[in-house]
Amino acid sequence: MEIMQIIGIALITTILAGVVKFGNKEIGVLISLAAGLIIFGMMLGHISAIFQVLRDLANQANISMIYLGTILKIVGIAYIADFGAQICRDAGEGALATKVEFAAKILVLVLAVPIIVAVLQALLKIIPV
């Protein structure tokens, strides 16, 4: 099962990071970053499979691809921003982590605005103003 591999990698990395941090701090951060990348990389295959299923369902229900595409982008931004923010926080850079999360929120908002506008326009058409 993949979960065993992930836990194995995580435990090995924690121990190695502890050992290496004794030498100097930076390599500890680098090791946890590498492990984060590996675990995230292992999950990418499953994520793309799930998104493929979502796309097929959207096609059958003939939802326009723009909305689904934006949702996928937003999920992607959220994942990556959280990943980066956690790594920064581990390294002790709390301020940097909040900046990353702040930027991610703005980017998500930028992506969401067209949908909000579309929904409002649809509503206005329905309600006779």
Place this chain on the structure above:
Amino acid sequence: MGDIDIIFRIAGIGIILAALHTILKYAGKEEYANWVTVAGVVVILFWIVNFLGEFFTEVRSVFNLF
């Protein structure tokens, strides 16, 4: 699945660097010790940046974040 060796390589270099640092310090060459540590960290950073670039292209294709 072969990515796990990156972690072991980094850990190996980290431990070697720590050992070298202490050896050089006791040998009286403090500046060399610091420079060796910096060089080691730069080498690891080089690997991690390559690994990060590869990873980001993968993510870009999955989430089609262009």
